[in-house]
Amino acid sequence: MDRLQTALDFIGDIAAEVDVNQMLARLSRIAGGFGFDSFLLTGVPDPGRRIDGYIMLSGWSEAWLDRYVSQDYVQVDPIARRLQSVADPFVWSEVMRGLKPDPMGRRVMDEAASIGMRDGLCVPLYDRVRGRSVLSLAARTVDLSPADRAVLHLVGMYAQSRIRTLLDPAPHVDEHPRLSPRERECLQWTAAGKTSWEISAILGLSQSTTDGYIASATRKLGAVNRTQAVAEGIRRGLID
Structure with a gap:
């Protein structure tokens, strides 16, 4: 393994x-x-x-x-x-x-x-x-x-x-967050190793819009950065 x-x-x-x-x-x-x-x-x-x-x-x-x-x-x-x-x-x-x-x-x-x-x-x-x-x-x-x-x-x-x-127990984090289709899509491409610029070109979005979707998905998943957001998305079955 x-x-x-x-x-x-x-x-x-x-x-x-x-x-x-x-x-x-x-x-x-x-x-x-x-x-x-x-x-x-x-x-x-x-x-x-x-x-x-x-x-x-x-x-x-x-x-x-x-x-x-x-x-x-x-x-x-x-x-x-x-x-x-x-x-x-x-x-x-x-x-x-x-x-x-x-x-x-x-x-x-x-x-x-x-x-x-x-x-x-x-x-x-x-x-x-x-x-x-x-x-x-x-x-x-x-x-x-x-x-x-x-x-x-x-x-x-x-x-x-x-x-x-x-x-030191912290406030409960939603284990079943709802990602929008675009948030999920951007996170999936992030998991594939693509940069924001590359994702924006693939999806026909501006880079700032792409960054916004990724940031929103990161917040919903209770993560502190993209790396953790991808891992959370995989762990919860939201992305492959």
Whole structure:
């Protein structure tokens, strides 16, 4: 089974998950399938704030989590600092090649490396109500294709959404939204990898009108972007 199908199965499975420990186990399995040994799903605190109250799901070793929190490493961690200014997934080593961390920042990275967390992938996430968060996955080495990163981005979005619902239930989202024929059509072409410009040419619409249909479908599906809207449309059987 390919990794995209595995991710879609994960999304379907967690939709009805009510147990935080089972969420931890499910996310650990899918992370392992991409070669990662541990992970942390957490909110991103503003500079100066501790991370304690932001952690949603920890697949880190208990000893490392305790040390990271007790030493307030989030203030000096160069990867955590990077999360303040990026929106796309990034590999730790790619970022570190362009940085010269201070001694404390280097200490955090060296300590993480000493327990096998030599490299990793950060998947920045965003919740319209609760702000920024991240799925941070760690391993000795990272070897991912662009498609792998996209799949893990999708996994992160759904894991964040579900665990937030379990920890802090949000208002009910309509599981049976009604998309107009044009909304469905535009979303279907988006799923096929077409840009707004290409969809507008195919359907004989203006690009702004096409963007409007996609944005409307995204809102109805309770999604935060097109990628999540496509996944929601597939999960609910609204598009193929």
